Each structure stands twice: as C-alpha cells, then as structure tokens.
Amino acid sequence: MTKPRLRFFETAAGQQHITDGDKYLYQQPQPSHKIVVIGTGTIGQEHMRVASLLGRAQVHGIYDTQEHSLDVAEANYKTYASNTLVRYADLAAACNDSNADALFICTPNYTHYEILQVAIKSGKPIFLEKPMATDLQDAAATIAISEAYSSFIQIGLQYRYKAQYIEAFHEALSRRSLGEIKTISMSEYRPPFLDKVGQWNKFNANSGGTLVEKCCHYFDLINLLAQSQPTKVYASGGQAVNFKDFEHQGRASDIDDHAFVVIDYANGTRANFTLNMFCHEFTEELVVTGTQGRLVAKEVFNFHQQQGSRATVAIESGESAASRQTEVTYPALIEQSGHHGATYYEHIAFMDQLDGKPVEAATPLQGLWSMIVASAAQESMALGQAVEISPFMTANGLAGFLNH
Numbered sequence: 342m343t344k345p346r347l348r349f350f351e352t353a354a355g356q357q358h359i360t361d362g363d364k365y366l367y368q369q370p371q372p373s374h375k376i377v378v379i380g381t382g383t384i385g386q387e388h389m390r391v392a393s394l395l396g397r398a399q400v401h402g403i404y405d406t407q408e409h410s411l412d413v414a415e416a417n418y419k420t421y422a423s424n425t426l427v428r429y430a431d432l433a434a435a436c437n438d439s440n441a442d443a444l445f446i447c448t449p450n451y452t453h454y455e456i457l458q459v460a461i462k463s464g465k466p467i468f469l470e471k472p473m474a475t476d477l478q479d480a481a482a483t484i485a486i487s488e489a490y491s492s493f494i495q496i497g498l499q500y501r502y503k504a505q506y507i508e509a510f511h512e513a514l515s516r517r518s519l520g521e522i523k524t525i526s527m528s529e530y531r532p533p534f535l536d537k538v539g540q541w542n543k544f545n546a547n548s549g550g551t552l553v554e555k556c557c558h559y560f561d562l563i564n565l566l567a568q569s570q571p572t573k574v575y576a577s578g579g580q581a582v583n584f585k586d587f588e589h590q591g592r593a594s595d596i597d598d599h600a601f602v603v604i605d606y607a608n609g610t611r612a613n614f615t616l617n618m619f620c621h622e623f624t625e626e627l628v629v630t631g632t633q634g635r636l637v638a639k640e641v642f643n644f645h646q647q648q649g650s651r652a653t654v655a656i657e658s659g660e661s662a663a664s665r666q667t668e669v670t671y672p673a674l675i676e677q678s679g680h681h682g683a684t685y686y687e688h689i690a691f692m693d694q695l696d697g698k699p700v701e702a703a704t705p706l707q708g709l710w711s712m713i714v715a716s717a718a719q720e721s722m723a724l725g726q727a728v729e730i731s732p733f734m735t736a737n738g739l740a741g742f743l744n745h
C-alpha cells in the first residue's frame with residue numbers, strides 16, 4: 342500500500358496521544374539527503390522551507406555573503422525545523438562539506454556562473470536557480486559543464502509544476518484534447534520587481550534583462566508546448582513606468598517593465614507573450630488553440646485582498662468533445678509553501694533525480710532555450726526589427742545548438 346500523507350492528522354492536537362511506536366500513517370519520512378543552500382534570500386529561504394515540508398532532505402548548511410540574510414534565514418528555519426544549521430567561512434567550504442550530498446545555488450543571476458565553477462569541483466548534484474546565467478555565452482558554457490559533469494544540474498524553471506500548467510500539458514500534449522496545436526498565447530500582469538539584496542534586479546547587467554530574468558519561465562512553458570525550435574522572434578517593449586527615478590549607488594535603473602513578444606516555431610506553431618509589470622495584482626494566462634479546441638489556463642493572485650491564488654483550466658471543444666472549466670489546486674500547505682506549490686513538486690523531481698529516478702525537471706539545455714528566446718526578444722526590442730534565430734545563435738557562438 343502507498344501510504345497517503347495526512348499532515349492534517351499528523352499535527353492535529355487530538356492525535357498527539359499516538360506514540361511514536363504506534364505511528365504508521367502519521368510516521369513522517371526520515372530525510373535521506375542533506376542539502377546546502379547557497380544564497381539565503383527570498384528563493385533560498387523558499388527552498389529551505391519546501392525541503393523541510395517535503396521531508397526527503399534536511400537543510401544541513403547555509404552560505405551567504407550577507408550576514409543578515411543568514412541570520413534571518415536561520416531564525417525563520419527554527420520556526421519549522423529543529424536541526425542546527427552549519428554556517429561556512431567561504432563558498433568552497435559550503436560546496437565541499439562531506440556531510441551534505443547536494444547544493445542549491447540561489448544567489449543573484451550575475452553570480453550563477455562564477456559560483457557554478459566552484460560548485461562543480463564538489464562533484465555533487467546541483468540545483469541552479471533560473472536564469473542559469475545572464476548571457477548566452479555563460480549559458481552555453483554551463484551546458485558544456487553539465488554535459489561533462491559526473492552528476493546532474495537541475496535548473497529552477499518550476500512554473501511547469503504549477504497546477505494549471507500540469508493540467509494544461511496533460512490536456513494539450515498527452516490527451517491531445519486540442520488536436521494539433523497552432524497558437525500559444527501567454528501573458529503575465531504583475532506588480533514591479535520586488536526589493537532585493539543590493540537591488541541587483543534593477544539592472545540589466547546583473548539580471549540579464551527583464552525578459553531573461555523573469556520571463557525565461559514563460560518561454561520555457563511556451564517552448565515545451567510548441568515542441569519545436571523557435572525560428573524568428575519579434576518584440577517591442579521598454580521601461581514605461583517602473584523605477585524611472587530609481588538609483589542605487591549612483592546608478593540609474595535600466596530595466597524594462599513591459600513587452601510584447603511574438604515567436605515563430607519551426608513546426609509552424611505561432612506564439613506570443615505579453616508582459617506588464619505595473620499592475621496591482623498578479624494574473625497569468627495561457628491560451629492554447631489547436632485544430633480541435635482551445636484551452637485557457639489562468640491564475641489570479643490578489644494579494645491586496647489577502648486571497649490565495651486561484652487557478653482554473655477551461656477547455657472549449659465545441660461539438661467535437663466535452664467542454665469544461667475546472668478549478669485546480671494543491672493542498673493548502675503545499676500551495677502556500679512557495680510559487681503556488683510549484684517549488685514543492687520541483688523538489689520532488691530533484692529528490693527523485695538524487696534517487697536515480699527519471700524526471701521531467703528543467704535541464705540546462707531547456708534553460709538555454711528559454712534564454713535564447715528571451716535574449717532574441719531583447720535584441721529585437723533594441724534593434725526595432727525581427728530577429729532570425731539561426732544567425733542570432735551563430736553570432737552568439739551557439740550554432741552548435743541548432744537542431745540540438
């Protein structure tokens with residue numbers, strides 16, 4: 342029998358008389374792995390929380406260049422876990438702790454490639470946050486590293502695990518409810534980039550640009566649905582509202598806050614992506630249309646009303662099959678643990694990879710393709726004209742990845 346996880350009863354006051362010896366359904370999994378988290382800011386702490394909630398790995402140690410981030414992460418960790426965290430004197434010590442068996446790199450984008458150089462010397466499995474690098478050259482070098490690496494590198498593109506996209510992929514790609522997919526539309530409407538340590542996300546040089554930093558998630562989803570390589574990207578966008586008067590250490594912010602992107606794929610699929618970052622709430626929408634129907638996957642997160650996110654998937658099939666609209670969600674504890682539960686399922690994939698099982702987590706190559714679309718869109722915005730992917734890749738030293 343596969344035991345269901347019944348956290349509600351495990352933690353209910355009225356069930357605390359069950360002694361450890363009598364626990365069967367309430368027995369919590371013993372962590373079989375130990376991880377070190379490098380960068381304990383927003384997402385580093387989310388990974389600590391999610392790893393503990395899942396229970397398959399214990400957070401063994403933490404490393405950050407800012408003492409305050411370590412202090413806050415440790416104080417928060419103590420509210421839900423009991424082990425003492427190891428703190429390291431330097432990055433090499435964090436990567437090479439023989440008591441830990443995997444590394445989570447959760448530092449700002451511009452540090453990923455440099456930190457990876459130290460991390461790979463450990464030979465340990467690595468989780469590397471998205472985007473894998475700030476430019477295509479470092480991203481391609483990361484692929485070369487991962488191909489030569491004795492262990493695996495998983496990229497933090499976890500939106501594919503959001504409940505509505507798991508269902509959308511199932512309908513569009515496994516059940517093929519929409520027939521042959523012809524168009525894909527994706528949009529994100531959201532508030533501005535949040536505050537960060539050193540305000541790294543306000544500068545293109547640190548983040549790789551808005552479309553690379555944030556929208557690589559959506560280009561990954563679109564690439565997965567199109568099941569083909571992009572051939573041409575056209576984009577228009579800029580900085581209309583956000584951070585126009587923002588300066589950090591005398592440097593003015595240069596990041597875009599809105600964009601419209603159109604992508605042509607080799608198999609004839611056409612896609613578009615809309616970004617607007619001067620909204621009051623979060624809304625994400627994916628519309629996929631095929632020869633047999635249309636699918637709309639939508640998520641609304643109204644944080645001003647302190648409402649959790651609500652996600653729905655609708656399928657319109659006309660006379661060809663049943664149409665429906667369903668609300669999709671994960672259990673509340675998982676939903677609230679970060680990115681509406683997506684990070685939790687990303688951790689399951691990482692733990693499964695550690696245990697040698699096949700998974701559908703983001704590979705470095707998929708991370709590179711999400712960056713190719715994002716970077717081509719940024720190039721198109723800068724040039725004011727369409728960017729053909731093949732010459733764009735050749736110009737960036739990526740010709741070897743065409744048809745890869």
Ligand SMILES: NC(=O)c1ccc[n+]([C@@H]2O[C@H](COP(=O)([O-])OP(=O)(O)OC[C@H]3O[C@@H](n4cnc5c(N)ncnc54)[C@H](O)[C@@H]3O)[C@@H](O)[C@H]2O)c1
Nearest residue numbers: 380381382383384405406407410447448449450470537538
């Ligand atoms: N997958 C997702 O949905 C998601 C969400 C948020 C952030 N991210 C990514 O995670 C990374 C971190 O973002 P964040 O929001 O947590 O930023 P943050 O600023 O909140 O935290 C980053 C932390 O890294 C530390 N740091 C900076 N340079 C370091 C170095 N060289 N060595 C060790 N620590 C260092 C900072 O002191 C800070 O504590 C970025 O790459 C970002 O794109 C991913």
